[in-house]
Amino acid sequence: MRRVGSWAAVAAVAAALVSFPYWTAAWESSRYATTVLRDMLVFATFALSLNLLVGYAGMPSLGHAAYFGAGAYAAGIAGQRLATDQLHVTMGAAVLVAGVLALLIGALVVRSSGIFFLMLTLAFAQMVFAIAFQWTEVTGGSNGFPGVRRPSIGELDLSAPDRVFMLVATVFLLVTWLLWRISRSTYGRALIGVRENERRMRALGYDTTRLRLSAFVLAGALAGVAGALAAYSARFVSPSDAGIGTSVTAFVMVLIGGAGTLLGPILGAGIVLYIERVLSSSIPYAQTVLGLLFIGFVLLARQGIIGLARRALALATR
């Protein structure tokens, strides 16, 4: 009964999320809220993909925007070059390009760890950024890539703002579901094993290099999905989507929310975008607030908001 009940609750929340533009239609600021929530969900998807590396496998990538940007460009360019707006084509291109890129870079970086891993992922992401910035004929260079086509599924046109929102929310829910399953699976357990003690994992017979590479590719492909959603949403891709600023933002989202938890990156994405988009217009120094918040979490609460909540709950129930 409890199982049924919690499933019903999850289904209700999911339905409410996907239909957000409709039940808020009467609000004065429904349009604006829908746009902000859409971007929160795009970044939540991106942060979830990074969390697979940072939180589960213990691989702190500082270059995850490379795959987000690659997915965004691939979705836009595939739509333009193949003259199609079909979701499976442009989204497929995003997953493929981001995944293959992650495979190529991952093969070079997954053997390193700690600060070296951080620096190597950053360096390769800067190369991807440089390509986006300079390959003007294909990417639009520093001007960015305008006119990304919003997708259709068959005859179903998803280009209206409400429809784009529904697509973003649905994909976000699917990615969340996938990562929830992974976190409980033997694969997710093995990634945690690699994070906690790679030496022991090897001694048990796990090919940890391959495990780390598989996580890197999966996280890259999912970042590509988020990138495609970002491109559909903004109808525009900027080189900065693949840049260090975007990588750092996702990292901050994961750490503030709580690395290694499912809800943490989602909360983190919501909070960071709320500060950047909503608070920044009403209070000065919103970015400074964000920076201080980040430093505070790094110094005082390594498990993020979810960790704090768990501690509070443990204290309350003692």
Place this chain on the structure above:
Amino acid sequence: MGGSSGGAALEVRDLRREFGGIKALDGVTFAVGPGERRGVIGPNGAGKTTLFNVLTGEVRPTGGSVRLRGEDVTGRPTWQLARRGLARMYQRNELFEPLETRANVALAIGARRGPYRPLTAAPAVELEAADLLLGQVGLAGRERTPARSLSHGERRQLELAVALAASPQVLLLDEPTAGMSPAETARIADLIASLDRTLTILIVEHDVDVVFRLADRISVLHEGRVIADGTAEEIRGDVRVNEVYLGKAVRA
């Protein structure tokens, strides 16, 4: 070719390893038959742990060869050797600290099946097997305790459970009873003695009583060399061994 090596579970020839100028292993040769329990003793810094590190592929030898169940495995990666039936208990525990003891053992059991099942949780039988093993090493009732919350003795028991959970054919035990109370030591020694006789075991141990009780044969390592090799009786009577190790061990 050496006749004795034909059916060896583990055989090393002229194994060498240097660290800077230190010869941690200086030409070690021996063979351990299937099902044999081999004690490896020697003073601190003799090269015992280095020998294990080379056997598991975690440290590359500067020379010599390792054969596992007839196959030359020198230079093979550690995980491949584990898949060929080699498991290890570390001198310094290598555990998954924040995970429950059950999850620690389950990761070892799941290694055989492989990790690439992203949508399914560990089968119930594996968790049951993990609990059973935890009971055998003396950790019944501690299944849900994180490894880092265990006492020193319990951590050694978990380290042993993790090594056993891989169902090895060759098991390397690096000071299994180090730091344990006499009661815990007796319990672990009983457990090791009761293991399946087809399992080949190399046991490094400073507790001389434990090693003389468990081992069929004993190799004595000193400054990276095997200075004696024989039954418990022969080793007890060996003048050199008493000079470099046993005499001192009694005094300590």
